[in-house]
Amino acid sequence: MAKQEGPILEIHDLCKNFGGIKAVDELSFEVKQGEILGLLGPNGSGKTTIFNLITGVYEADSGRIKFEEHDITNELSYKIALKGISRTFQATKLFHNQTVTENIAIAMIARTRKKHASQETAQRIDNVLEFTHLGKVKHALASDLTHAQQRRLMVAMALIEEPDLLLLDEITSGMSGEECNEVMEIAKKIRDRGVTIVLIEHNMRVAMTLSDRIIVLNFGKKIADGTPGEISKNETVLEAFLGREE
Amino acid sequence: MIVQVILNALVQTAICMIMALGLTLIFGVMKIANLTHGAMYALGAFIHYSLIEWLGLPFVPSLFIAALAAFGGGAALERAFFRGTGASPVVAIICGMGLSTILINVITNIWGAWPLRIQTPFSYVLKIGRSAIGLHNVVIIIVSISIALLLYAFLKWTKFGCAVRGVSQDQEAAWLIGVNVNTVGLITFALGTMLASIGGMLTAPITAASPTMGGNAEIMGFAIIILGGMGSLGGAIVGAFLLGFVDTFVTTYVSGGYGGAVAFVFMIIVILLKPSGLFGKKGRQI
């Protein structure tokens, strides 16, 4: 994957309506190479919708999405995944009746069918499991894992595809403080390997600690864009989250 | 001539409507596509026949008794086989197909495979201009309209009807407010089955009673509820008119054989273009 200069992802005037409700309202922003970008906002502000638009789950009503110089607006999901964008989901999406190793093996399929010999495949699976602290449960059924382990398995499945851009949708939901710390460590290691991350988070501590930059949304529109420090002092943001004092 | 065709279409619509209302009830409330509907349609006709021929009871009282028997049968089916299958629709479909096979086999073995003639007391023929319509057919139309109205009243104005509507919208929520969802499911399934049996009993004097008579009726019922939006009673009524009329016109003017295929074609078109039907939305309630 050649690294170019310039943003890895560009969103231009993106719009998505659901029967009269503007989930995403003429939204424009960019994601810089190698950064961790936090996407925050109250419930219903359009964050997951943006992920769904980027990964081809929804069709945009208007606007453009550019990934590494390719226009991926309304592209098919599997093609977008093959181009280098991986994601996790708000609800835990896994192959529950398969083992952890099987889950990763399935996630690898699209990219590795012709590339790697079977020994190397096994090694790569072990590597990613170690990386996400799942080495000990590699033969367990996905449905038998703890909630946090399942969330990490989703990350492992996203990573095995060697993405350039990783979209994490509320990855820490349902996790304890310790488990969140574990995930944050893993996220930093991912970034250190050159993968760009966009995070949707409701956990403010995680969002503020991890993100290099934060974009805040409200009702589908961007209301703030800056460093965690700048955002925490931003009047508009505080009002969106906490309401105005009358 | 056209008046005659319209009259025929109305009768066809009426029969379809009775089937469709029963299916919609079961599907809307329990999210089950009931494939035993056609078999119970047939069984109703045969039980009715037996009450008349073997016990010598008159037509109308036998109808009520047989309907009650079907109600009980439906309740038994729900309790024994269909409870809890709302979560896995494919299991319900396969289960329904299996039970249907058993029921039809039972009917064939008890009553024989040959069609049985049933006499209706309503044999008078009404003349309207140059067209004619049997009194029995008029009765069918009246019964179907009555069923539709009674069902509407039941759902809108009775306490149990409200419970039914609640369950069809959200089962969990219904549990939480104290509705016994299992009982609602049981009664609904029994009611729907009873309606199917009534359809069979009323149609048998026209088409003769045979073990597989329910197959076509069931297909039409499904075509209607898919067309009208699964779970929508109003949609079922409109769908019944649409299918009843198109089917009759195709059978009269195009070709006799293709009449049955019309229902299938409708189904395919709707499923492919707008699976939620003309009036349905995803998760639509009754």
Added chain:
Amino acid sequence: MVRILDLFKKRTTYFFIAVVILACMLPLYFKSGYSLRLMVTIGFSIITAMCYNIVIGYMGYPSLSQSVFYGVGGYTMALITLRLGVSPWIALIFSPFIAFAVGYLAAIPFLKLRSMFFAIGTLAFTGVVNAVLINAHKITGAEAGLRGIPRLLKSDTAFFYIEIVLIIAILFGTKILVESYWGKILTAIREDEDLAPHLGINTTKYKRLAFALSAAFTGLAGAMFISYQTYISSNYFTIGSSFSILACTVVGGGGSLIGPIIGGLIVVGVPEALRGVLKGLYIWRPSFMGAILVAVILLFPGGIYGGFQKLAGYLRKRGEK
């Protein structure tokens, strides 16, 4: 290939060879016309169930249109041999290709549906096709049918042996398919079709290919069947026929290699085998099929093979204590 040598280390290989040898010896002991016909019929049920297993067992799509493709193969055999006067072997070779094409075309609209709607949609498809077959009686002979279709092979025994070859071929073909990347893709589609594309899997392409492939071999079986019967009628290709194939696959155990074989033996074989024994009960044969299906679907979702595996697992665990 190192893998073939590995096979000889497993007990199951020897068991398998023993079963095949036993099967081949059956015609020597059961020589009556009736027994041979029964064995050939069971063979066809097993073959169609194995093809259907790909779509319902491995891919998770409860199709009800198997009898359409069985019929495509059957009518290919009937019409090519009767109208063009060509050898049935040529018709046999054409049949899977035509069935593949029809299967692929049908897959395009119908595979957009899921679960219940897919089942109902394919059921309606079968109904329409059956209605067309009945009405186009000049071409198809409708219910009365067409006669005089030439036989591929004269004796029933020969058909039986060809079936064994075909069953073994499909068995190995399925095994290779399932253990390759195809198997993983089918698992992904079956377990979470919405997740699969995000892992880079082109679900649409693979769904269509799997469906068409299953249709192709079902068509091949249909062509063979019609040549065996020398007679074709639209009655062979109804919704009820689709249901029988479903019963064989589901009862035996969908998603397993030998499930359909067990299913075919039990669903078709058992009632027939007991025919002589329990004379009066033969009329309850459809009820038997329905009852077994209902019992399995409600109590043993993995079918008989699945139940067997659970039992084996349970016994193993008890042995470990």
